[in-house]
Amino acid sequence: MDASVTPLRHGGLSLVQTTDFFYPLVDDPYMQGKIAAANVLSDLYAMGVTECDNMLMLVGISTKMTEKERDIVMPLIMRGFKDCALEAGTNVTGGQTVMNPWCTIGGVASSVCQTSELIMPDNAVVGDVLVLTKPLGTQVAVNAHQWLDLQDRWNRIKLVVSEDDVRKAYLRSIDSMARLNRTAARLMHKYNAHAATDVTGFGLLGHAQNLAAHQKNEVSFVIHNLPVIAKMAAVAKACGNMFQLLQGLSAETSGGMLICLPREQAAAYCKDIEKTEGYQAWIIGIVEKGNRTARIIDKPRVNFGKVRRYHRIICHFFFLNMQKFYVIYMSWGEGTCL
């Protein structure tokens, strides 16, 4: 399960709780704060919990920052985190701040729920379809954007993508990562979702396999459609086996919900998300009889993450020496975030 669920001493209530923290991966501190909060909250949303009662913030201030960098960057990160919490209808009521060689940001999200507020992630049935609510490719886009400043890396991908494409994909990623999965979670109740998880460090297939493994029924997931941020499939291909995006194994940060929905409800679910939020969701696969595994078909359709409307991007680009953020990020990845 994406969040821990602890039955409480008080009639029928459960404490649903999750924590996550990581290293900065975008050079906009404010948006980095929002991404961190959205990422923490996502684990509650994956359980169908839409009301977060409380958040705590976990901050590591880099010992390598100058005083000036620290005094500009850290308050922005914290403000982004808090603003995202407010957007989610909750509050940051405490936390812990330490000095650390690497900058870290994360938090804790908690909700005390009636059992009816939870969607246990184990009720998929044969005939369900799989829906994904955000496009894939955030890690590829974030890396490609860093490579604009690293000549030898850039040389590996410049034949398949322009600088402008990379910048657009990067902004699209930031917008996507900072977006809450709350509406997606609310609509899971409305359209009778049978199971869900959020796509993060293990990639789409990794999380799909984990979700499949925990089903009560003998089902398997088959994915035939990969929505990817524009041009990022080409970038991933040009990098050989580095990302394994089309194999479904590229890490995502604050990725979308992967949801098992009754077939007759899925289209309405996607349409409702689009109407409510202006973002597309995709039917990406089916649930068939099987031994609780997940796979991507041989030649999946790659859908280029069409975006209807861009909104809510508030770019506070700081042309401070953000190189350290890059260095930090480059040493972080799937393998190290356990």
Add this chain to the structure above:
Amino acid sequence: MDASVTPLRHGGLSLVQTTDFFYPLVDDPYMQGKIAAANVLSDLYAMGVTECDNMLMLVGISTKMTEKERDIVMPLIMRGFKDCALEAGTNVTGGQTVMNPWCTIGGVASSVCQTSELIMPDNAVVGDVLVLTKPLGTQVAVNAHQWLDLQDRWNRIKLVVSEDDVRKAYLRSIDSMARLNRTAARLMHKYNAHAATDVTGFGLLGHAQNLAAHQKNEVSFVIHNLPVIAKMAAVAKACGNMFQLLQGLSAETSGGMLICLPREQAAAYCKDIEKTEGYQAWIIGIVEKGNRTARIIDKPRVNFGKVRRYHRIICHFFFLNMQKFYVIYMSWGEGTCL
């Protein structure tokens, strides 16, 4: 307040929550894990909350550890943390593990409570006395122990303390830091405590001042008695202004409860703790009319933290290269843990 208190949507209940993480400060990984858990839980206990519903663990594995060090040290730290949670009647149900230059350990403690389970820390009245449930000097002892291996540091204190004294004080500190404040919190209810806090990074006086500042009544705290781990007052004095132990400003980790108790109950409270746990508690001061400040009298009595019984020290001393733990700790202190 030591923990955040969030009123919930469900009849009269509140979510009481706290988080803390820090860097290793003792060279026994298992005890370090226990200390981290006891330290996190202490903030709940300070609010009178004795039932923790759930803990999460936050772990940073040092990138500087060899694989062998990592595979021995980290599981021991985690086991210590979990064992301490069990001792507190709760469970670790989740958490987050990352790679980090510095090893970190900490967690989140949560409790869903009726208001009656809480002791709000603002009801001290003139005539109360102040009780402290653990001796001071953990930071001094931990540092002095590190200095056994640092010749120039050791030279500064060797006239006032023997190696054996330092080792004893160090073991006494570990035992004290790993000890739960749960019995202290339970007895706060039994003996009608009016306010409490736990003594950590700001030292006894720092936390006393903070507690005094938040009182509803016009009171001040006067401290006349400092219980200190044996010989550590002399070590602190030999170090000049480095620790400010006798000024009440030396940081403590997982320190004792500082409690405002009705005068006629305080002796019984201390006796009850000693009977239940085998540890001494001390009456260290009084609550008088004043402007919500706290002070230590000019020449406080220094009580050498007599210990009736030693128990529960399980020493898993590992003679791995633990030097890095020292280096980490030396760069951490009052000033950096915000």
